[in-house]
Structures are given as structure tokens and as C-alpha cells.
Amino acid sequence: MSFWSKYGTLNSQESENYAENSTLWAAEWVFLAELAGEDNEAKIQELSDFINSDLKVSEGLYNQLPFVNNTKEDSISHDQITGYIALSNRYNLGFHIPIWKEIKRQWFRYDNINPEKPELNKILHPRDMIFYGMICGSKLWYLLSPILFLMSLFSVFKPKGVTSGKILWWVRINAIRNNYVRLKLLGFYNWLIRGGYGHSFRVYFNNTKHPIYRLSLRVYPRE
Numbered sequence: 001m002s003f004w005s006k007y008g009t010l011n012s013q014e015s016e017n018y019a020e021n022s023t024l025w026a027a028e029w030v031f032l033a034e035l036a037g038e039d040n041e042a043k044i045q046e047l048s049d050f051i052n053s054d055l056k057v058s059e060g061l062y063n064q065l066p067f068v069n070n071t072k073e074d075s076i077s078h079d080q081i082t083g084y085i086a087l088s089n090r091y092n093l094g095f096h097i098p099i100w101k102e103i104k105r106q107w108f109r110y111d112n113i114n115p116e117k118p119e120l121n122k123i124l125h126p127r128d129m130i131f132y133g134m135i136c137g138s139k140l141w142y143l144l145s146p147i148l149f150l151m152s153l154f155s156v157f158k159p160k161g162v163t164s165g166k167i168l169w170w171v172r173i174n175a176i177r178n179n180y181v182r183l184k185l186l187g188f189y190n191w192l193i194r195g196g197y198g199h200s201f202r203v204y205f206n207n208t209k210h211p212i213y214r215l216s217l218r219v220y221p222r223e
Contacts, residue, residue, distance in 0.1 A: 060098030
């Protein structure tokens with residue numbers, strides 16, 4: 001049994017099945033692997049192919065699962081969208097811009113189930129609107145970057161045990177292509193977070209055999 005699913009994505013527990021945020025977790029592994037100095041090019045290509053073949057519905061529209069589950073998990077989460085956009089922008093895979101266009105077409109919603117009649121409850125959080133807009137090159141949304149910074153601080157100063165939100169901000173930072181800016185921001189937030197990113201990763205992925213747990217020890221060693 002492996003933590004890697006049969007689709008080449010990553011699970012939080014050992015399973016060949018596809019978990020709700022399996023692609024997001026694989027993207028986190030890719031970013032950590034780069035920081036650890038490991039070769040991640042094959043996995044980047046594998047994820048890109050998977051997203052554009054098994055998850056793509058139409059230009060800019062993607063599902064959360066590579067199959068129909070007939071549960072609420074069929075509806076894509078903002079975490080998963082963030083993973084898609086961060087991975088695509090960081091490695092210039094080309095599908096983040098179409099996703100942003102689809103979000104705007106749906107009036108800042110992203111409904112993969114009813115894209116032509118998106119539900120009101122699918123409207124994105126302002127945090128995500130600003131982040132997606134900035135990443136996709138909109139100067140208008142860059143003007144709101146101070147708000148995004150303040151929102152990130154709320155997550156950073158949450159109790160030490162609350163880790164998923166902190167890791168998601170880490171994913172957003174890793175979407176940045178400029179290596180100098182990206183690494184400076186990662187260092188700044190790692191300094192701010194109680195216990196650092198290493199603690200967050202090892203609490204969330206608490207199996208010592210998990211690929212992210214093991215990589216986190218190399219990138220963010222225990223103090």
C-alpha cells in the first residue's frame with residue numbers, strides 16, 4: 001500500500017483511491033520537493049496531464065474528482081482550485097488563466113456542477129478572488145494586496161494546532177514565480193508561525209512514513 005493514489009496524486013493516508021484534496025496534496029509535495037532540491041519534473045508533468053485529461057470538463061472548468069461520486073465531494077472546493085492555480089502558475093502549465101476567465105464568466109463563482117447556472121453559494125471568498133486575480137496578472141486585484149496580507153496574518157496567528165489554513169497560505173506563496181520574492185516570503189512566514197511550517201506539515205500529515213512528513217523534515221528540520 002502507498003500514499004500515492006493510482007492516479008499519481010497524493011493521499012493523507014495509505015490508499016490507492018483518490019481523496020478529496022489528493023491533487024492539492026500532490027502539489028504540496030511538488031513544492032516541498034523543489035525546496036528540498038529533489039527532481040520534481042516528472043511529477044509536475046504527471047499532475048498536469050492528469051488535471052487536463054481526467055479532471056478537465058471544458059476550457060477553464062475542472063472537476064475535483066476523476067469520477068462521479070454522487071456526494072458533496074463532486075463540487076470542487078476552493079482549496080482544490082487554489083492548488084490547481086498555484087501549480088499551473090508556478091510551473092507555467094497554462095491552465096490558471098482559463099480558470100480565472102471561467103471564474104469571471106460565472107461572476108466570481110466556480111460551480112463545476114452547474115456552470116451555466118452557478119449557485120449563489122458558490123461565490124468565492126474575497127481572499128481567493130484577490131489571490132487568483134493577482135496570480136493571473138490583474139493590476140486591479142494587485143491594488144487589494146494589502147488586504148490579502150492582513151488576511152494571511154489572521155491565519156498565521158491562529159492557535160498552533162490549526163494547520164490546514166497555514167499550509168494553504170504556504171501553497172499560495174509557492175505560486176509565485178519570482179524565486180527571490182517567494183523564498184523571502186516563505187522565510188518571513190516560517191518565522192512568524194508558532195512552530196514554523198515544519199510543525200504545521202507534521203501535525204497535518206502525522207504519519208512518519210508520509211512523503212510530505214519526510215520531506216518537511218529536510219526543508220524545515222525540528223528545532
